[in-house]
Amino acid sequence: MEHQSLRRGYLLAGTIVLIWSGFALISRLGVTGHLHSWDVAAIRMGAGALVALPLWLHMPHHRRLDWRMAALTAAGGLGYVLLCYSAFSFAPASHGGILLSGIQPFVMALSVWLVMGELPTRQRLYGMALIGLGAGILGFDVLRGGGDSWIGDTMFVAASFCWSLYTVLARRWKISPWETTLNVVLISAAVYLPVYLFALPHHIAEASIGEIALQAFYQGVIAAVVQMVIYMRAVEILGASRMGVLTAFSPITSALLAVPVLGEPLTLGLLISLALVSSGVLVGNATSLPFLRRAQKCPM
Numbered sequence: 001m002e003h004q005s006l007r008r009g010y011l012l013a014g015t016i017v018l019i020w021s022g023f024a025l026i027s028r029l030g031v032t033g034h035l036h037s038w039d040v041a042a043i044r045m046g047a048g049a050l051v052a053l054p055l056w057l058h059m060p061h062h063r064r065l066d067w068r069m070a071a072l073t074a075a076g077g078l079g080y081v082l083l084c085y086s087a088f089s090f091a092p093a094s095h096g097g098i099l100l101s102g103i104q105p106f107v108m109a110l111s112v113w114l115v116m117g118e119l120p121t122r123q124r125l126y127g128m129a130l131i132g133l134g135a136g137i138l139g140f141d142v143l144r145g146g147g148d149s150w151i152g153d154t155m156f157v158a159a160s161f162c163w164s165l166y167t168v169l170a171r172r173w174k175i176s177p178w179e180t181t182l183n184v185v186l187i188s189a190a191v192y193l194p195v196y197l198f199a200l201p202h203h204i205a206e207a208s209i210g211e212i213a214l215q216a217f218y219q220g221v222i223a224a225v226v227q228m229v230i231y232m233r234a235v236e237i238l239g240a241s242r243m244g245v246l247t248a249f250s251p252i253t254s255a256l257l258a259v260p261v262l263g264e265p266l267t268l269g270l271l272i273s274l275a276l277v278s279s280g281v282l283v284g285n286a287t288s289l290p291f292l293r294r295a296q297k298c299p300m
Contacts, residue, residue: 016231019227021250021257025093025254026219027219029214029262030214031088032088034206035212035215036089037089038200038201040085044219045081048225051221052224053186056186068175072166072180075163075169076166077166077187078192079159083155083156084159087156094258097253098138101160102134102135102251102273104247105131107160107164111168112240123283123284126280127282130280131276133276134273134275134276135277138269140269167243171240185225249278249281255274
């Protein structure tokens, strides 16, 4: 039974990797077209609210707006979303793939330690070291190339921390995936959409119906609702630390797909970074490597 549950958890994690890879590509495509990052965020929250509202109304019990739900909304509903879309205005999708999910093991481990007092195992530390080296090489490659990519990269790191905090807090407070997702989606829309309508610049009228429909479906349905439910269910099965390591595998699919889809360059530094990050993911989740088994028997 436990084996079947783990298989289900890994299957859900693989689905998240695919969704996150598509998220990086479609987000970058949206903010480099006719839409502004504020527009994409509004489309996501508006479409997500339309999907979430009827489901929320049919829930037998609704959590009231307390400080816990407000904290989850600030981290995972507003902070993560607004930082992500703003970052894609400055940095390419390949950077988003690495810095949103690639550094999740670090920020997730930090969040787990701060919130729950749990330290990563020695095996996960080995994987995290490889991932950190890969992210560092990407950072060096970006800074050497100049431009404004570093602004977006900094926002990606902040967004990654927001997501890890959202994940760990929801698990700590034992709030169900459906309850978390539906409430966060609706509260985020209620807070952000009035600000967008009355205080932020609009470019949505310049976009085609196809552009808006693509963003509404992927961002509002897949990313805002479906992804969040699947992700939180996977965290319930696998744990936040393991899930953080597994999702770091999505950078390689994001970067490779960005070459034909968005015409982004595949530099040597990016390839090395992807190889190190992917190796770190595999090492962090391996259970049959002899040197890792020996290391786990040694005291820290």
